Amino acid sequence: MARIGVDVGGTNTDLVLECDKGTFFHKVPSTTQDQSIAVVEGIEQICNIAEIDKKQIEVISHGTTVATNITIEHNGAEVGFITSKGFRDILHIGRHKRPHNFSLHFDVPWQSHPLSKRRNRIAVTERIRPPTGEVEVPMNEAEVRAACAIYKKRGVKSIAIGFMFSFLNDSHEKRARDIVLEEIPDAYVSISSEVANVIREYERFSTVAMNAFVGPQSSLYLRNLEAKVKNAGIPAKLRVIQSNGGISTIDGCAKKPVGILMSGPAGGVIGALSEARLAGTENILTVDIGGTSADISTIANGQFRIKNPRDTIVSGHAVMAPMIDLETIGAGGGSIAYLDAAGGFNVGPRSAGSQPGPACYNRGGTEPTVTDAQVVLGRMDADKFLGGDLPLDPELSHKAIKEKIADPLGISVTDAALGIIKIVNNNMSLTIRSNSVARGYDPRDFSLMPFGGAGPFHGTALAELVSARDVLVPLAPGITAAMGLLGTDLQYEHTRSVITNLFSADQAAIDKVNAVSADLSAMGKVLLDSDDIPNAEQAYEVIAEIRYHGQGFELRIPMPTGGLSLENKAEVIDAFHKQHKADYGYAFDDALVELYTVRVIATAKVRHHALDPLFKGKPDDVENAFMYERETVFDDGTSHITPRLDRGKLGAGTTVDGPTIIIQHNSTTLLPPGYTAEVLDYGSMRLTKS
Incomplete structure (x- = not known):
């Protein structure tokens, strides 16, 4: 059996293949005119890399930004x-x-x-x-x-x-x-x-x-992708990840695309959580930095959060669809640096994308980007980008930054490049704080997990800016979101408002609530049955969405096993008070409490992708991983002759001292002076100050 996770970003399409031969990673440039082209090409290429017949693929789990892009571009x-x-x-x-x-x-x-x-x-x-x-x-x-x-x-x-x-x-x-x-x-x-x-x-x-608004184009894309996969001779079931972290069918998402508005970012959160658990870390700040945007989320106690309905806003519009609590900003490798009309130095949210891409791509782009700054600072080696698959032109990066930023400001190209990095890092740190500190979480209790192709370049700087405990870099940072697609379950949600005063609810009112729960569960069962899920593997979570009388929005409280009753309604009320105090810092113990909406989440467990333990490190791993060394400028402005190490040759238990740049095909990790990286049992790296 073979399974593939495909995550489409604004710049690159990431793929992970799990089969009997092991786990394989791959990246291809996204095809903005039709995302499905890159998806099918990437699937065929990764099958060739793994040397398996594409007919062996049974499931393709897909994360897409097609609906998101429609809302952004209006x-x-x-x-x-x-x-x-x-x-x-x-x-x-x-x-x-x-x-x-x-x-x-x-x-x-x-x-x-x-x-x-x-x-x-x-x-x-x-x-x-x-x-x-x-x-x-x-x-x-x-x-x-x-x-x-x-x-x-x-x-x-x-x-x-x-x-x-x-x-x-x-x-x-x-x-x-x-x-x-x-x-x-x-x-x-x-x-x-x-x-x-x-x-x-x-x-x-x-x-x-x-x-x-998003339906016709989203449906056309999904149906087109389904047809392209079939025409390519791939007999796999196609699944799409939803904003709530569950996966659904093409048919379900085509009919209700409002549920996949945050499809792409959701996979990253799930993939990050999976690796954090393997590293023994329950609290993480996830920062998924791609070519176009950065997706930021806070995971506390090993559980990601679902947004409160009052916060589910997409491009300024209210959307009552369950979504993982994350924030997206225009900060990525392709974010364009520019001077505004008043002479202000800005980075993003405009992006060069994959076409034409950063200036160094030599595809016609002339505006300086974050990637160009990394090249100028010697952090991104022109001949090693994507393993050498995409050679870069450093002269074009230097020219773009010089003409558009350095000369107008009267500063050196190096200082201009450092300025680009500092601005984009500060933009991201503000969003990290709004998603953590503003929600009552102390970043000092969290590890910062940077991923996406550009994430590990910024990990240590962001950790310092928000005072995170340390930095945890996943095994394959550039493919983490795609890996998350193989680590989630089938999930369908149904809701219905059934306004009930829990204090005065009699048996008739409680029977009505339970009848709604049963009806919604039956609707979920129809969908799971259509996926050929055996009854024994089906699970149903019933959630009561509750508020104080007159309050604007509700909080989610699990419904007691066996349904609501006269005997247990007091337990539900008490659970709401506790949750309200946890979220807002206070509760009104004597106020009227109303059950507003019943939500049933029908799920079926799917086999999750499991990483194998990494090979044990040897005393000479660092020496064997050495590739070459080059001059590199770090955030403090100092320049060092910095060694490049092949991450694939670093075994579990190996420690590396900075300054060092650790290279792999899908991403590059920047380890500044004064930092140490330790390779953990399942391949992730923990970066700490020495």
């Missing part, structure tokens, strides 16, 4: 939005929150980049009565057909449907969908009761509109 589908009469402008009004409370000059993303233009938002007559879900006003089907006629005239083929109180009764939304498909058979239709079946009309409408 180039999704033209969306028609059918809603209840009187609520046409909910998507424009939002929550009346100012993005920056004390600024007179700010952008309101949901207004400046609407998911559905006002002219395409059409209200129809219908009304569901809360709290029972009875039909108060039947839906006017003629108005829905009239809306379809307008959409056909305008060429709008992606339709979102969101009615008030449809989470109590979805009959109107489902009938409206049927009508749309009768009138526009090739339409991509999303209804809120299937995409986000929860209370709060703005968040629900925004989520279904986002699904329609």
Whole structure:
């Protein structure tokens, strides 16, 4: 049996192959015009490297940024939005929150980049009565057909449907969908009761509109990839990682692409957590630095966090989809350094990507990037990048930095390059602190884990800036996200709002909550059964999302085994108080507590990729790993003749003193003066101050 994990980034597509012969890693440049091209080419190449027949591949787990890129670039589908009469402008009004409370000059993303233009938002007559879900006003089907006629005239083929109180009764939304498909058979239709079946009309409408916005292109990509894999003669099941860290089918993600908006970064967090556990480390700050962006997350006590619904914002739009708690900023190897109109020195978020790429790629890029700075400082050797597969031109890096940064500022090229590195490091450190310190975590209790192709270049500098305990570099930093794709489980989530005052809940109210849990579990079972998962391997986690009466958002509390009852509801209330105190530092022990939403997570364990212990190191490992030495400039401005070591020749237990640069095919680790690296049992390296 062979399995492949494929993670597509803005610059490179990373692959890991697990088979009887061992584990193999590979990188290919991403094909921005069609990500699936690089995916299929990479699969064929890594099979050739491992010398196995591609027909042996049984599963391909894929992390994609296609939906993420659509939201960043604002180039999704033209969306028609059918809603209840009187609520046409909910998507424009939002929550009346100012993005920056004390600024007179700010952008309101949901207004400046609407998911559905006002002219395409059409209200129809219908009304569901809360709290029972009875039909108060039947839906006017003629108005829905009239809306379809307008959409056909305008060429709008992606339709979102969101009615008030449809989470109590979805009959109107489902009938409206049927009508749309009768009138526009090739339409991509999303209804809120299937995409986000929860209370709060703005968040629900925004989520279904986002699904329609990214849906057509995401679905086309996924179906195209599926066809390309099949046409290439690869009989593998194709799976896609979701924002919540679970994997799902192509069909499920094509219908609900709002669940894969953070697909790519999720794999990195899972891969990092897996290696941290092998290293005996429970607390890590993960920093996944690729060519375009840096994804940052905090893992405490060996468990990654799921974002609170109030924080699930994508490109300024509310999205009620479960996501691993991480932050993404435009800081990567391809981030462009520039001087703004006021002469300010900036790095990112614009990126050179893979085409044309940094100036040193010699593909036509002329703007200086972080990678060019690393080349100028002697940290990235032109003849060893990606194992020599991509030769670099140092003269082009020097020229770009000199002309665009050094000369205008009247400083040396070396100082300009150091400035680029310092600025991008400080940008990342601020985000690390916002994801850790601002959440109540002390970085001094955490190891910083840098990965991605560019991560280990910045590891020690970032650890110093945020006062992390030490640095933990994974076995294959540039492939860590792809490795995470082979370390996660099948997972499907279903939610439904069922507002219940837990203090006064009687048996009838509790029976209603348990009935919703059973219904949602049955929906998850249908999907697991369709994946041919035996009953014995299916698992269901029931979560109660709870708040204080009148509070804005909820916290997740596990539902007791066997369901809610009159006897155990007090335990659920007490668990909520404790969780609220852990998250916010206080609790209101005498306040009314409401169960707002029931969430059921249906899972099936999948065999996780397991690293083999590394070979034991010998006294002469460092000597045998020596390749050559060259002059290198470090962050403190000092220059040293620095040896290059082949990481593949360093066994477990070996220690290396800085200054040293440790090279491998998919990444390079910078070990400054005053630091020591120790190779651990499973191949990761712990970097500490000597």
